[in-house]
Amino acid sequence: MIVIDLDGLKHINDTRGHAAGDELLLKASRIMRDTIRTNDVAARLGGDEFAVLGVECDETAASNLVERLRENLAAAGVRSSIGWAARKPEFGLRQACGEADERMYAEKKANHESGASSLSH
Numbered sequence: 001m002i003v004i005d006l007d008g009l010k011h012i013n014d015t016r017g018h019a020a021g022d023e024l025l026l027k028a029s030r031i032m033r034d035t036i037r038t039n040d041v042a043a044r045l046g047g048d049e050f051a052v053l054g055v056e057c058d059e060t061a062a063s064n065l066v067e068r069l070r071e072n073l074a075a076a077g078v079r080s081s082i083g084w085a086a087r088k089p090e091f092g093l094r095q096a097c098g099e100a101d102e103r104m105y106a107e108k109k110a111n112h113e114s115g116a117s118s119l120s121h
Contacts, residue, residue, distance in 0.1 A: 001051065001052075001053060001054070001084060001085055001086075001087065001093060001096040001097045001099075001100045002051065002052040002053075002054065002062070002065065002066055002069070002082060002083070002084040002100060003045075003049065003050070003051050003082070003083050003084070003097065003100040003101045003103075003104040004028075004032070004049065004050040004051070004052070004069065004073075004080050004081070004082050004104070005048055005049050005050075005080060005081045005082075005104055005105075005108055006024060006025070006028055006048040006049075006050075006078065006079070006080055007048075007079040007080055007081055007108065007111060008079050009021055009024060009025070009047070009048035010048070012024055024078065025044075025048075027076060027078060028050070028073065028078050028080070029042075029044070029050070031069075031072050031073055031076055031078065032050060032052065032069065032073075034072070035065075035068050035069050035072045036052055036054075036065065036069075037054075037055075037057075037065070039055045039056060040052055040053060040054050040055055040057070040065070041053040041055065051097065051100075052065070052069070053093070058086075059086050062084055062086060063084075066082055066084050069082060070082060079111075081104050081105075081107040081108035081111055082104060082107065083099075083100045083101060083102065083103025083104030083105070083106070083107060084100050084103065085097075085099035085100040085103065
């Protein structure tokens with residue numbers, strides 16, 4: 001499970017208007033669609049958050065997918081914070097989503113403190 005937050009969407013909406021914010025959302029969603037594998041599922045959770053369910057995706061494949069998402073979003077000028085977690089057999093997707101969300105927020109905090117988009121896991 002991968003959770004992606006678009007950094008700065010609120011600022012764009014507030015300073016450049018909601019049409020500019022909508023363009024950022026469309027740009028990010030196109031990048032995600034073009035980056036994920038055909039069997040993965042991407043969805044907007046709301047606001048500036050997206051999730052990707054990596055279907056039949058081990059930790060190595062997930063790590064590679066996260067790096068491709070980071071690189072492609074950054075190359076397009078889309079600042080983001082990303083967290084991911086593997087579903088463990090004894091737990092469900094809800095726990096993996098929660099863990100991925102916690103990691104995304106930790107990265108977002110680190111990005112905010114450093115003033116840059118971090119590439120850490």
